Amino acid sequence: MNGPGLLDALTHDWGVDHPAVLALAALALLPLVAGIFRRRGLPALELVPADPLSRGLAAALRVTGAIAVLALVLGLAGLHRREQGIEREGTGAHLVLLLDRSSSMDNSFADRAPTGDQESKSAAARRLLTEFVGRRPHDRIAVAAFSTSPMPVLPLTDHHAVVEAAIRAIDRPGLAFTDVGRGLALAFSYFAGDIDETSRAVLLVSDGAALVDRRVQDALRDAAARTPVHLYWLFLRSRGAKGIFEVPPPGEDTPQANPERHLHLFLQTLGVPYRAFEATSPQAVADAIAEIDRQETRPIRYVERIPRRDFARPAFAVAGGALALLMAAKLVERRLAPAGSTAGMAASARAVRDDAPRRRVA
Amino acid sequence: MTEPAGPPPPDRQPIPYRLRWRPEGIVPGAHPGHGEGAEGQFRRHVPLLRQPDPRRIDLRISLRDPFGELHVRQFAPRRTVPVAVLVDLSGSMRFGGAVAGRVADLCALLALSAVRAGDSFALYGADARLREEVTLPLARRRGLEEEVRERLLAARPGGTGADGLMEAAARLPGRRSLVFLVSDFLMPLETTERLLDALWRHDVVPVVLSDGAVEERLPRWGLIELGDLETGRARLVFLRPGFRARWIAAARARRAALADLFARRGLRPVPLADALDTDALTERLMEG
Numbered sequence: 001m002n003g004p005g006l007l008d009a010l011t012h013d014w015g016v017d018h019p020a021v022l023a024l025a026a027l028a029l030l031p032l033v034a035g036i037f038r039r040r041g042l043p044a045l046e047l048v049p050a051d052p053l054s055r056g057l058a059a060a061l062r063v064t065g066a067i068a069v070l071a072l073v074l075g076l077a078g079l080h081r082r083e084q085g086i087e088r089e090g091t092g093a094h095l096v097l098l099l100d101r102s103s104s105m106d107n108s109f110a111d112r113a114p115t116g117d118q119e120s121k122s123a124a125a126r127r128l129l130t131e132f133v134g135r136r137p138h139d140r141i142a143v144a145a146f147s148t149s150p151m152p153v154l155p156l157t158d159h160h161a162v163v164e165a166a167i168r169a170i171d172r173p174g175l176a177f178t179d180v181g182r183g184l185a186l187a188f189s190y191f192a193g194d195i196d197e198t199s200r201a202v203l204l205v206s207d208g209a210a211l212v213d214r215r216v217q218d219a220l221r222d223a224a225a226r227t228p229v230h231l232y233w234l235f236l237r238s239r240g241a242k243g244i245f246e247v248p249p250p251g252e253d254t255p256q257a258n259p260e261r262h263l264h265l266f267l268q269t270l271g272v273p274y275r276a277f278e279a280t281s282p283q284a285v286a287d288a289i290a291e292i293d294r295q296e297t298r299p300i301r302y303v304e305r306i307p308r309r310d311f312a313r314p315a316f317a318v319a320g321g322a323l324a325l326l327m328a329a330k331l332v333e334r335r336l337a338p339a340g341s342t343a344g345m346a347a348s349a350r351a352v353r354d355d356a357p358r359r360r361v362a
Numbered sequence: 363m364t365e366p367a368g369p370p371p372p373d374r375q376p377i378p379y380r381l382r383w384r385p386e387g388i389v390p391g392a393h394p395g396h397g398e399g400a401e402g403q404f405r406r407h408v409p410l411l412r413q414p415d416p417r418r419i420d421l422r423i424s425l426r427d428p429f430g431e432l433h434v435r436q437f438a439p440r441r442t443v444p445v446a447v448l449v450d451l452s453g454s455m456r457f458g459g460a461v462a463g464r465v466a467d468l469c470a471l472l473a474l475s476a477v478r479a480g481d482s483f484a485l486y487g488a489d490a491r492l493r494e495e496v497t498l499p500l501a502r503r504r505g506l507e508e509e510v511r512e513r514l515l516a517a518r519p520g521g522t523g524a525d526g527l528m529e530a531a532a533r534l535p536g537r538r539s540l541v542f543l544v545s546d547f548l549m550p551l552e553t554t555e556r557l558l559d560a561l562w563r564h565d566v567v568p569v570v571l572s573d574g575a576v577e578e579r580l581p582r583w584g585l586i587e588l589g590d591l592e593t594g595r596a597r598l599v600f601l602r603p604g605f606r607a608r609w610i611a612a613a614r615a616r617r618a619a620l621a622d623l624f625a626r627r628g629l630r631p632v633p634l635a636d637a638l639d640t641d642a643l644t645e646r647l648m649e650g
Contacts, residue, residue: 035587035596035598037585037586037587037598038587039587039588039589039596040586040587040588040589041456041457041588041589041591042457042576042588042589042590042591043454043455043457043546043548043573043576043591043592044454044548044590044591044592045588045590045593045595045597046548047548047576047609047612047613047616048588048597048599048609049605049608049609049612051599051600051605053600053605054597054598054599054600054605055597055598057585057598057600058597058598061598329585332583332584332585333584333585333586333587334581334583334584334585334586334601335581335586336575336576336579336580336586337575337579338457338458338459338460338573338575338576
């Protein structure tokens with residue numbers, strides 16, 4: 001019962017690149033059978049007093065040999081620990097960044113093409129959002145954009161490098177229109193398969209709005225009822241544009257004249273926690289983002305991914321160490337010097353050659 | 363076999379040996395034997411009436427006798443003695459090529475000495491059984507020492523135990539002989555004792571083979587894997603000064619026990635250490 005379970009646990013966490021090489025692990029039995037030393041004859045082992053230290057050393061050297069072979073085989077087979085997912089608890093949220101890609105985002109807050117040290121709205125948003133994402137390492141973040149039509153960019157993901165790359169791309173030149181309603185619908189749809197008990201938030205970044213179709217409005221109400229999310233609207237207000245909180249004089253308060261204000265009013269009626277930030281400068285954007293950062297700090301269970309770790313190099317290091325030990329043992333090997341081989345009259349030709357000067361003694 | 367690998371053997375001089383006892387037998391030889399004879403080694407004067415042999419009357423002694431009795435010289439006859447060498451060929455004798463070296467030299471020397479003295483010589487090699495190819499029956503022909511040498515050079519020591527030596531003891535002549543027992547005596551003391559019991563009839567000269575390499579010339583530090591030449595068991599030994607001292611002390615104790623065993627039986631062993639010391643051997647054999 002235990003065996004297969006253990007094997008399962010081992011292969012779940014650990015793996016090798018070339019399993020066939022593991023067959024060579026049988027060679028690890030070899031050092032247990034044959035030692036590294038040349039065997040020197042002794043008339044009788046009874047001559048040698050008992051010595052536990054020698055016995056322990058012999059066993060240790062044999063085990064060292066086995067370890068050396070085993071480590072070599074594991075290194076050759078490419079031992080590694082598989083990619084691991086560890087569930088952890090932290091603070092964060094599931095977040096959808098819904099970015100406006102209309103061409104007006106390429107202008108500065110003064111609503112003209114940026115010159116000199118001025119920053120375009122998209123560049124400011126990019127910089128601040130990158131910092132924002134960097135401060136929230138445990139969030140799962142999706143990115144969507146909208147312009148003439150919504151564009152899914154990234155599904156909910158842990159890979160912040162990808163998220164940052166997606167954010168970096170928002171200051172590319174944009175398109176003409178602003179279809180914010182369908183963009184929101186897309187953002188809500190990201191949460192459709194998300195069943196976690198975490199806080200969910202949609203961060204809408206735009207510098208303007210447009211009329212939301214009635215059918216789209218119904219669909220959004222529907223989606224908001226199904227998926228409770230926090231909704232944040234970061235409104236990058238250009239100079240001269242109308243604010244979303246200003247109440248215009250009666251008669252001018254139509255959706256056609258004030259699409260931003262009416263989007264704000266519509267979002268308030270969705271029945272989900274909603275906040276709008278009006279930012280007229282990069283500093284104001286930073287403040288708004290800091291506020292969102294404070295709001296979305298609920299506990300979140302997230303899976304931390306530990307990448308595959310290669311153990312071939314440590315295996316070779318172990319093998320090298322074991323081999324160095326064996327080498328050292330081999331270098332201190334000594335031999336007995338029997339008298340007979342030098343004194344014998346019947347010494348063989350080899351003995352004559354080797355020991356010619358000493359033979360005279362005999 | 364006919365072409366020895368080494369250089370031609372040096373000139374070997376026979377060494378004399380003397381017995382402390384009188385050999386029996388009828389073949390005339392070199393050793394004062396049992397009984398009384400008309401010639402040989404002078405033993406004593408006896409009255410003519412006791413040995414009526416007027417040819418051996420010693421006039422000088424007879425005239426000096428105040429009672430005027432006639433004295434006759436009596437002699438001990440010179441007889442031959444069988445000389446046998448029992449060589450232990452068990453695996454332990456393989457160490458350092460001892461059999462082909464010192465032991466072959468010793469046996470050839472003894473064979474030469476025996477033949478020159480007119481005695482017969484026999485060689486028995488044995489491990490767990492008697493080795494017929496290393497066995498020569500009693501003979502006194504010329505050139506026997508070369509045959510002995512060749513047999514021993516060709517012998518491959520191996521096997522365990524010394525039962526063959528008991529077998530060889532049974533093959534020895536029935537009358538008292540001079541028996542050299544060549545072995546390293548690494549067998550248990552009880553086995554040695556049983557072997558000496560089997561040789562009770564004979565004048566036994568134990569030749570104790572030893573090698574300084576396993577008793578004194580041990581390295582101070584290092585690792586050696588040692589294999590028992592008889593049983594084949596192997597052991598790794600970590601040599602260090604303390605352990606070396608213990609080893610040497612154990613070797614001394616074992617030698618002392620062996621010497622004690624021989625002394626209890628009145629035997630005086632001949633050490634055969636790293637090289638054959640002919641002078642010491644001669645001295646020992648002349649003492650009888």
